[in-house]
Amino acid sequence: MSTFLGIPAPRGVGHLRGDRSFPDAARGALADSQLRRNLGHATRVIRGKRAAVVGELDDWEQLRLAGSALKAATMARLDEHLERLEQEVTARGGTVHWARDANEANAIVTRLVQETGASEVVKVKSMATQEIGLNEALEAAGIEAHETDLAELIVQLGGDLPSHILVPAIHRNRAEIREIFLREMPGVDPELTAEPRKLAMAARAHLRERFLRAKVAISGANFGVADTGTLLVVESEGNGRMCLTLPETLITVMGIEKVVPTWQDLEVFLQLLPRSSTGERMNPYTSAWTGVTPGDGPQAFHLVLLDNGRTAVLGDDLGRSALHCIKCSACLNVCPVYERTGGHAYGSVYPGPIGAVLSPQLTGVEDNASLPYASSLCGACFDACPVRIDIPSLLVKLRAQHVDEQRKRAVPSAEAIAMAAASWVMSSPRRFAAAEKGSRAGRLLGRRAGRIRTLPPPLSAWTASRDAPRPPSETFREWWARERGGDS
Numbered sequence: 001m002s003t004f005l006g007i008p009a010p011r012g013v014g015h016l017r018g019d020r021s022f023p024d025a026a027r028g029a030l031a032d033s034q035l036r037r038n039l040g041h042a043t044r045v046i047r048g049k050r051a052a053v054v055g056e057l058d059d060w061e062q063l064r065l066a067g068s069a070l071k072a073a074t075m076a077r078l079d080e081h082l083e084r085l086e087q088e089v090t091a092r093g094g095t096v097h098w099a100r101d102a103n104e105a106n107a108i109v110t111r112l113v114q115e116t117g118a119s120e121v122v123k124v125k126s127m128a129t130q131e132i133g134l135n136e137a138l139e140a141a142g143i144e145a146h147e148t149d150l151a152e153l154i155v156q157l158g159g160d161l162p163s164h165i166l167v168p169a170i171h172r173n174r175a176e177i178r179e180i181f182l183r184e185m186p187g188v189d190p191e192l193t194a195e196p197r198k199l200a201m202a203a204r205a206h207l208r209e210r211f212l213r214a215k216v217a218i219s220g221a222n223f224g225v226a227d228t229g230t231l232l233v234v235e236s237e238g239n240g241r242m243c244l245t246l247p248e249t250l251i252t253v254m255g256i257e258k259v260v261p262t263w264q265d266l267e268v269f270l271q272l273l274p275r276s277s278t279g280e281r282m283n284p285y286t287s288a289w290t291g292v293t294p295g296d297g298p299q300a301f302h303l304v305l306l307d308n309g310r311t312a313v314l315g316d317d318l319g320r321s322a323l324h325c326i327k328c329s330a331c332l333n334v335c336p337v338y339e340r341t342g343g344h345a346y347g348s349v350y351p352g353p354i355g356a357v358l359s360p361q362l363t364g365v366e367d368n369a370s371l372p373y374a375s376s377l378c379g380a381c382f383d384a385c386p387v388r389i390d391i392p393s394l395l396v397k398l399r400a401q402h403v404d405e406q407r408k409r410a411v412p413s414a415e416a417i418a419m420a421a422a423s424w425v426m427s428s429p430r431r432f433a434a435a436e437k438g439s440r441a442g443r444l445l446g447r448r449a450g451r452i453r454t455l456p457p458p459l460s461a462w463t464a465s466r467d468a469p470r471p472p473s474e475t476f477r478e479w480w481a482r483e484r485g486g487d488s
Helices: 022-030 033-054 060-076 078-091 102-116 127-132 134-140 150-157 174-184 196-213 239-245 263-277 310-314 319-324 330-334 336-341 352-363 380-384 391-407 414-426 429-443 476-484
Strands: 095-099 120-123 144-147 216-219 223-225 230-235 249-255 285-290 300-306
Touching (some): 060 263, 060 319, 078 300, 095 102, 102 127, 102 249, 102 300, 127 300, 134 144, 174 196, 230 239, 239 285, 310 352, 319 391, 330 336, 330 352, 330 380, 352 380, 391 414
Parallel strands (some): 095 300, 249 300
Antiparallel strands (some): 230 285
């Protein structure tokens, strides 16, 4: 094992960075009324189910505290747990590979597939492989990757990108899915309707053929148990179990933060995860596998442990709590910003509040500088997080880091100039009083609507997306002098 500290995820590979800033990308999403209806309906349904099953537990807060404490303790000794995991996987016939970044992970997986002679693979949902852009790397090597999770399949066939951690196709409704199946799925019944059962049957028939002929499967992992070298996938459809048992070779790509020390730790996480993610008391399928068993299941097993910026996050005493995330997506479903913009606006495979703190840390804050501002700081994400990640505090910390970086620029930004001007005005009672009186000119602009909707440049950057309040006819100082006669 080698140790790599402070290396951010590389540029030009994977899906951690968007092409546009969050405000630019969100503007298009906000104008898409169909998208907003789809998101609003789906997140309301999931929120309701989650609230119902969480309300059944008297010790929910104790479970959250336990989950938070277990994650903090694991991160404090992460190197020891990973070495133990490698030792146990190897002892049971598996092979462990260490990948410093996305490029190394893609190269390792591509080589392993090529060594089997296969030209196609089946995949069970894995955020890690989305993060590193594995499908694109395999395609470049002439290997076809088939997503088997229903939502991932919809996204892949639609030439789309995931927009939610748990429900990647949350931005699509049934009619849109039907159109995608009819257009992209070979041999599908042309009389296919948008009934969920019919859509599921079409996907099942499409996938079964690929399950039966695939020689190699690639999976993610929700947890890796260090004590026994066991990997676990939690899912709802059974496609994961097909991937994990039928092919001859299984390759698992797992972020290093997914390790837990013991099976007993899963007692907590397997209660927190399904309730927070799908609003279920228990998920339908929990698949666990340990190394290789002769004559049963895949006869070759490889575990790729992925860093890709995680040790850089781990090196930050406060920021490392973002690695506690168990990818339940509860914070997305309660976030008013996510509900209106959807996941694509974030530009990263990790959208929503957790993505707004995790992605900038994995890439370096300046590579995702707009994401820490993609929040109202209302705190709903912290209340929903099953492992109590203080996302609002992390957002403020990342904003401060961005401001500090901006101060180092040779040419100050417009925001820095505005803040410096505000500081100069507010540092003098006389200047501040003069500015208050001068602001009365703005009353003319808002005399009809009671609010100012358009300001001249450069202030137009503010009113382009929000109104400004109409200045009062009397300043506070004038009111005080009138009411109190100048007494303090």
